[in-house]
Amino acid sequence: xxxxxxxxxxxxxxxxxxxxxxxxKAREMRKDIVRMVGAAKSGHPGGSLSAADIxxxxxxxxxxxxxxxxxxxxxxxxxxxxxxxxxxLYAALAEFGYFPREELMTFRRINSRIQGxxxxxxxxxxxxxxxxxxxxxxxxxxxxxxxxxxxxxxxVFVMIGDGESQExxxxxxxxxxxxYKLDNLTAILDLNGLQIDGPNAEVMGIQPVADKxxxxxxxxxxxxxxDLAQILDALSPEHRTAGKxxxxxxxxxxxxxxxxxxxxxxxxxxxPKPDEVEKALAELDAA
Amino acid sequence: xxxxLATRKAYGQALVELGRENPNVVVxxxxxSKSTMTNxxxxxxxxxxxxxxxxxxxxxxxAAGLAACGKIAFTSTFAVFATGRAWEQARMSIxxxxxxxKIAATHAGVTVGEDGASHQANEDIALMRVIPNFTxxxxxxxxxxxxxxxxxARHAGPAYIRLGRADVPVxxxxxxxxxxxxxxxxxxxxxxxxxxxxGMVAEALKAADIxxxxxxxxxVVNVSTIKPLDVETIVASVxxxxxxxxxxxxxxxxxxxxxxxxxxxxxxxxxxxRVGIEDCFGESGTSDELLCKYCMTGPNIAxxxxxVLARKPALSAVEGEAGR
Numbered sequence: 001x002x003x004x005x006x007x008x009x010x011x012x013x014x015x016x017x018x019x020x021x022x023x024x025k026a027r028e029m030r031k032d033i034v035r036m037v038g039a040a041k042s043g044h045p046g047g048s049l050s051a052a053d054i055x056x057x058x059x060x061x062x063x064x065x066x067x068x069x070x071x072x073x074x075x076x077x078x079x080x081x082x083x084x085x086x087x088x089l090y091a092a093l094a095e096f097g098y099f100p101r102e103e104l105m106t107f108r109r110i111n112s113r114i115q116g117x118x119x120x121x122x123x124x125x126x127x128x129x130x131x132x133x134x135x136x137x138x139x140x141x142x143x144x145x146x147x148x149x150x151x152x153x154x155x156v157f158v159m160i161g162d163g164e165s166q167e168x169x170x171x172x173x174x175x176x177x178x179x180y181k182l183d184n185l186t187a188i189l190d191l192n193g194l195q196i197d198g199p200n201a202e203v204m205g206i207q208p209v210a211d212k213x214x215x216x217x218x219x220x221x222x223x224x225x226x227d228l229a230q231i232l233d234a235l236s237p238e239h240r241t242a243g244k245x246x247x248x249x250x251x252x253x254x255x256x257x258x259x260x261x262x263x264x265x266x267x268x269x270x271x272p273k274p275d276e277v278e279k280a281l282a283e284l285d286a287a
Numbered sequence: 288x289x290x291x292l293a294t295r296k297a298y299g300q301a302l303v304e305l306g307r308e309n310p311n312v313v314v315x316x317x318x319x320s321k322s323t324m325t326n327x328x329x330x331x332x333x334x335x336x337x338x339x340x341x342x343x344x345x346x347x348x349x350a351a352g353l354a355a356c357g358k359i360a361f362t363s364t365f366a367v368f369a370t371g372r373a374w375e376q377a378r379m380s381i382x383x384x385x386x387x388x389k390i391a392a393t394h395a396g397v398t399v400g401e402d403g404a405s406h407q408a409n410e411d412i413a414l415m416r417v418i419p420n421f422t423x424x425x426x427x428x429x430x431x432x433x434x435x436x437x438x439x440a441r442h443a444g445p446a447y448i449r450l451g452r453a454d455v456p457v458x459x460x461x462x463x464x465x466x467x468x469x470x471x472x473x474x475x476x477x478x479x480x481x482x483x484x485x486g487m488v489a490e491a492l493k494a495a496d497i498x499x500x501x502x503x504x505x506x507v508v509n510v511s512t513i514k515p516l517d518v519e520t521i522v523a524s525v526x527x528x529x530x531x532x533x534x535x536x537x538x539x540x541x542x543x544x545x546x547x548x549x550x551x552x553x554x555x556x557x558x559x560x561r562v563g564i565e566d567c568f569g570e571s572g573t574s575d576e577l578l579c580k581y582c583m584t585g586p587n588i589a590x591x592x593x594x595v596l597a598r599k600p601a602l603s604a605v606e607g608e609a610g611r
Contacts (some may be wrong), residue, residue: 073357120355121386128355132379135348139380142352142360145337149313150356169376180337239581 012179018061019228026056026228029091030257031284032104036087038277040108043116046267048088050252051159055228056091058157062235068276070124076082076177077143078152079128081136082161083117084269089126090114098125134167136160137187144185155237159188163195166204169268171216172212185245186235187218190225192254196268213247225250247282257284291454294485295393297448299324299427301436302361307334312440313353315339315346315362322452323393325456331354341367341513345463347376347388359440365399366392366449368409370415381445382418383523389439389450390415396536397451397564398486407569412462413541415447416514422467423448423514423565425535425543427488428458431511434465442467451536453574457487472524476506479592479599480531484510484543487534487562493585494534500591506591513543518550525551530593530599531559536583539563558598560591 029052037043055078059065080089087107094101099113106112111123117131127143129235130136140158148152161172177185189209197203206212213220219241223230233239234248254268255261258280261272272280291554299414305312306328315337320326329336343364350360355551357599362369369392382389392411416423422442439446456474458473473488474495488509495505501568506524510517525531531551544561551557564581578584588589 129379129384130351132375133388134344135376135380138345138348138376139352139355141345142349142354143356144352145349146353146356146358149358169342169348172340172342173348176339176342176345176349179340211496226581 018201022056022060022228025095027054027284029056029095031281032091033087034272034277034280036104036107038259038272039105041271042108043087043271044084044269046254046261047085049256050254051088051190053228054188054231054250057228057231057235059092059096061141065158072091074152074154077127077156077166079136079158080118081130081158082164084119085131089118093125133164134169137170137173140185141182144182145180147184153227156185159190162191162200162206169245181243182245183242184238188248188250190252191249192252194254194265196239210249217249219244220247220249222249225252226256259283289456292429292449292457293452293454294426294429294432298391298436299327301433305440311357311359313358313360315350317341317343317346317364319364325363327540331539343373344376344586345372348380349385350388351380351384354388359387361389361391363391365406366395366411367406368410374414378418381421384437385420385444387443389446393450394452395449396451397569397577398451399572401571403571404463409538409564411449412513412537420445424512425449425484426511427485427509428455430459432462438467444518446546449484456489460488464498468512468515468517468598470508470510470520472508474507475505478504478528479596480508480528481588482504482508482510482547484532487537488535490585491534491588492540494588497585497589510543513546516546516550518554521547521550522555523555525555529557532562532588532595534562534588538561539565558595560595562588562591
């Protein structure tokens with residue numbers, strides 16, 4: 001099954017159907033995130049839940065990819081530079097058919113194909129191994145450069161974190177993507193505002209972050225990262241600018257969808273206990 | 288006098304050959320292309336040369352992304368930056384991922400010369416050989432460099448190639464055949480094994496001449512692949528000689544001497560001494576002055592051999608008594 005890139009239909013009914021179906025996908029992905037982190041008794045739920053709507057849109061609509069042929073040379077690529085949020089990536093890959101959903105319950109276990117941080121050599125659909133912050137954007141640049149060299153029309157998507165934006169190598173890559181006019185590259189900043197030790201603003205301020213990317217020569221789009229209509233618009237090919245890489249600054253809520261995890265620093269890298277898993281799943285079902 | 292040529296110059300020429308042979312070869316550099324000699328490739332294949340500016344960490348990540356899309360990516364800068372500044376990118380984005388990236392770093396060792404300690408990488412072999420999946424090659428001269436660059440391009444996976452700034456003697460002729468993982472016995476001997484890499488191979492040959500004049504038969508082995516180490520050839524040599532000296536333009540901790548010590552400690556322990564930088568930083572000076580001051584010349588290797596040989600007879604005496 002090839003999922004083709006299409007722009008959203010002008011017909012309002014089709015579009016609302018699409019958004020409803022992606023919302024359902026995101027809901028299932030969030031439930032899988034809670035289940036797999038709960039089963040693993042470790043992992044990073046907060047920054048996974050904040051990114052679920054964006055990954056649902058990418059894998060469910062925007063990207064040209066084929067789960068039956070994960071190494072298809074002409075596929076669009078997605079790199080999760082904030083690799084600790086891999087539960088959302090695994091949830092998306094399972095949801096869209098890269099591996100059986102039951103395998104999610106092996107997350108972080110010995111001999112599992114789905115590692116604590118993404119491993120491209122073990123997991124089908126993982127485009128690049130990440131986990132050490134600040135490297136995925138550079139790798140995505142390399143993929144975009146290769147596409148230009150080979151005259152291919154694939155797009156490269158990469159998600160970085162707000163805490164990750166404190167890494168110097170992010171800005172080395174920001175400079176290079178603009179210098180090489182990588183308009184086949186779209187980066188998404190998951191701006192949930194929190195990192196391990198507290199709010200970004202207290203640990204190491206990154207604002208005004210959209211202005212920083214503009215100053216580095218990027219086409220910058222600011223959206224609500226949970227509004228699927230805005231997400232789809234920002235990711236559509238029309239919103240690119242010729243000769244410039246695109247940065248989508250997505251304002252999100254860390255822990256989105258689970259009341260007791262929302263905007264709570266502690267849920268960056270903590271697993272829910274069985275009763276908390278049940279409570280979270282009930283909330284997600286009711287939403 | 289033998290012909291003198293820096294290994295970085297041979298690298299620049301080999302890259303151009305590779306570029307002509309294989310359209311998938313791309314080259315990245317961090318604003319040092321005139322020194323690393325990648326400028327020759329840049330001139331002939333401007334579309335496949337990517338200058339990353341002074342940003343070594345991002346160069347490694349970008350090369351990994353290019354390799355993920357089928358490119359053979361060569362990255363070049365000075366060894367101190369390639370392996371120090373960007374070590375974690377090499378580990379995470381190249382070693383762990385087994386990407387087809389070749390880090391070909393120049394200006395290794397004290398023979399960088401006048402630039403001084405900040406620019407003299409004496410730790411790079413140690414740093415790169417501890418990363419799983421990396422092949423580590425230290426060519427001895429221009430002939431071996433050219434072949435090593437071609438071999439690294441054919442080898443699927445990460446490689447580190449260590450190159451020098453200064454001219455070194457051309458010690459191989461066109462009949463030489465380099466193979467990844469094969470150490471080469473350059474001169475046979477029976478009393479002591481001299482294991483060397485890079486520019487120290489020529490010095491080890493000088494040491495063998497010095498020792499020969501004293502009636503000592505030294506075997507000289509060029510260990511140009513540090514990883515995977517050719518343990519078989521190394522052990523075969525010391526089984527014959529019963530004594531070893533290593534010589535490298537690198538700290539004696541963790542490099543060629545470290546690798547051989549590890550292998551011999553497990554496989555066939557013999558008296559040994561490591562010649563190289565003795566756990567200190569370098570300084571400014573000419574290449575030759577620095578090699579003398581830091582005791583990495585043929586006479587220094589010969590001195591080390593005499594010290595090791597003095598420890599050897601005690602062992603044979605014990606064996607001799609047991610035999611009586």
